[in-house]
Amino acid sequence: MRCLCKQKETNELKVEGDVGADAIWCNRCNCNLDIQEVPLSLGLKSELMKWIGKHGDWIDWEKDKIVPNGIKLEDEHNKQGMILTEKVQKELGVKYKVSFSPSTFARVYK
Numbered sequence: 001m002r003c004l005c006k007q008k009e010t011n012e013l014k015v016e017g018d019v020g021a022d023a024i025w026c027n028r029c030n031c032n033l034d035i036q037e038v039p040l041s042l043g044l045k046s047e048l049m050k051w052i053g054k055h056g057d058w059i060d061w062e063k064d065k066i067v068p069n070g071i072k073l074e075d076e077h078n079k080q081g082m083i084l085t086e087k088v089q090k091e092l093g094v095k096y097k098v099s100f101s102p103s104t105f106a107r108v109y110k
């Protein structure tokens with residue numbers, strides 16, 4: 001996978017939600033990878049894009065606070081993220097190491 005790491009190659013990836021980002025990151029240098037360049041099936045890519053589109057649904061941006069019921073929303077999102085991470089790992093195979101980095105907004109801003 002192309003990246004900005006020293007060797008310009010990475011096989012350590014992570015799945016993490018962030019607003020306006022793609023769902024796949026390099027776990028070595030923390031840069032955001034272009035999901036279109038990651039060799040995943042179209043189905044999984046669109047699932048990842050849908051997933052990241054919901055990131056932050058539990059945040060009230062104006063008040064910088066969690067919305068009512070937000071803890072549950074974030075939990076659900078994290079659970080789905082775990083499942084997607086497993087799918088990504090399966091599609092990329094043993095050459096890659098894929099980990100999941102859950103969102104912890106609800107735990108920080110109660």
Ligand SMILES: [Zn+2]
Pocket residue numbers: 003004005010026027028029030031
């Ligand atoms: Zn990198």
